[in-house]
Amino acid sequence: MSRFFSEKYRALTPYTPGEQPTERQYIKLNTNESPFPPSEKAMTAAAEAAGQLQLYPDPTCRELTAAVAALCGVSAEEVLMTNGSDEILNFAFMAFCDDAHPAVFPDITYGFYKVFAELNGVPYRTVPLREDLSVDPADFYNADGTVFIANPNAPTGLVLSVAEVEEILRHNPNNVVVIDEAYVDFGAESCVPLIRKYDNLLVTQTFSKSRSMAGARLGFGVGQASLINDLNTVKYSTNPYNINRLTMAAGLGTLADEAYTRENCRTIMRTRESTTATLRGLGFELADSHTNFLFAKHPAVGGEQLYKQLKARGILVRHFAQPRIADYVRITVGSETEMQALVGALREIVEEC
Numbered sequence: 586m587s588r589f590f591s592e593k594y595r596a597l598t599p600y601t602p603g604e605q606p607t608e609r610q611y612i613k614l615n616t617n618e619s620p621f622p623p624s625e626k627a628m629t630a631a632a633e634a635a636g637q638l639q640l641y642p643d644p645t646c647r648e649l650t651a652a653v654a655a656l657c658g659v660s661a662e663e664v665l666m667t668n669g670s671d672e673i674l675n676f677a678f679m680a681f682c683d684d685a686h687p688a689v690f691p692d693i694t695y696g697f698y699k700v701f702a703e704l705n706g707v708p709y710r711t712v713p714l715r716e717d718l719s720v721d722p723a724d725f726y727n728a729d730g731t732v733f734i735a736n737p738n739a740p741t742g743l744v745l746s747v748a749e750v751e752e753i754l755r756h757n758p759n760n761v762v763v764i765d766e767a768y769v770d771f772g773a774e775s776c777v778p779l780i781r782k783y784d785n786l787l788v789t790q791t792f793s794k795s796r797s798m799a800g801a802r803l804g805f806g807v808g809q810a811s812l813i814n815d816l817n818t819v820k821y822s823t824n825p826y827n828i829n830r831l832t833m834a835a836g837l838g839t840l841a842d843e844a845y846t847r848e849n850c851r852t853i854m855r856t857r858e859s860t861t862a863t864l865r866g867l868g869f870e871l872a873d874s875h876t877n878f879l880f881a882k883h884p885a886v887g888g889e890q891l892y893k894q895l896k897a898r899g900i901l902v903r904h905f906a907q908p909r910i911a912d913y914v915r916i917t918v919g920s921e922t923e924m925q926a927l928v929g930a931l932r933e934i935v936e937e938c
């Protein structure tokens with residue numbers, strides 16, 4: 586740390602992204618990327634857009650915003666496009682949290698919530714998950730702060746029903762409730778339609794997982810126009826050109842190829858179900874996942890051991906050295922071939938122990 590680093594950031598512990606190693610080729614099952622390339626239409630559109638990189642992109646992101654609004658069945662004033670969904674989450678912490686409105690989120694969830702709270706100097710309170718790592722909706726009633734819930738939750742892969750989320754909204758008329766739907770396309774039901782009834786709901790989604798665009802950084806938020814207005818105030822005060830031309834074009838290309846996205850999601854869900862059954866056969870304990878990852882533990886091998894032994898065999902997964910979940914590893918659902926390699930390696934590891 587330099588002697589110049591601002592007092593307000595000195596105690597900050599930044600988010601730790603999953604490893605992106607370069608020293609050797611791993612089977613990467615650690616950051617929930619898609620095993621499939623982006624849509625051909627996305628690649629072609631981005632290549633064409635490259636010819637205009639001397640020009641700033643459209644700060645209103647008009648065309649892409651309209652396409653996302655159409656996809657979600659809402660109007661364009663109810664959508665804000667951002668640089669990954671991490672950006673809209675940060676905007677929400679900036680716009681809707683302060684000393685009087687602390688952030689409230691589960692004790693086990695997306696690690697960035699805590700970082701955003703600290704970065705923005707807002708207090709936060711964590712709510713313990715149930716013993717089975719599910720969210721108890723009632724724990725978030727009358728939250729006395731701004732609620733952040735990943736649904737499906739990460740890294741547990743468990744989901745709340747839309748009816749359960751609606752109860753949380755109903756019991757928080759004076760609090761913003763942010764529902765992070767990064768994984769919603771893998772079989773869960775979206776809460777977006779609830780924005781009609783609730784002016785306190787912000788839903789966030791991303792192109793990083795189901796749309797094979799993690800490298801392009803594209804996400805968005807959906808909520809009533811008044812909420813989106815506030816978030817726009819924050820956006821225009823930080824980075825008006827937050828979506829670059831290449832990403833904007835790729836996003837439009839992807840949305841013009843929705844059948845490709847749906848097909849890839851179906852494939853991943855099929856692979857998820859078959860891998861879940863196989864891992865259970867090897868003695869692993871894992872709940873039914875509603876995402877593109879599995880959260881698994883084995884009675885005979887600890888989480889850190891699993892992580893290390895898999896890494897030694899060229900497979901990267903994510904381990905969280907954190908109370909309550911240290912026994913688990915989070916495994917991205919990759920291609921069929923990658924899952925066969927994973928199962929082969931896990932079989933060896935379990936037999937050796």
Ligand SMILES: *Cc1c(COP(=O)(O)O)cnc(C)c1O
Pocket residue numbers: 617668669670671672695735739765767790791792793799802803804
């Ligand atoms: C991956 C992820 C995000 C953010 O992804 P972006 O790449 O920034 O869009 C947000 N929330 C959860 C729970 C995630 O897993």
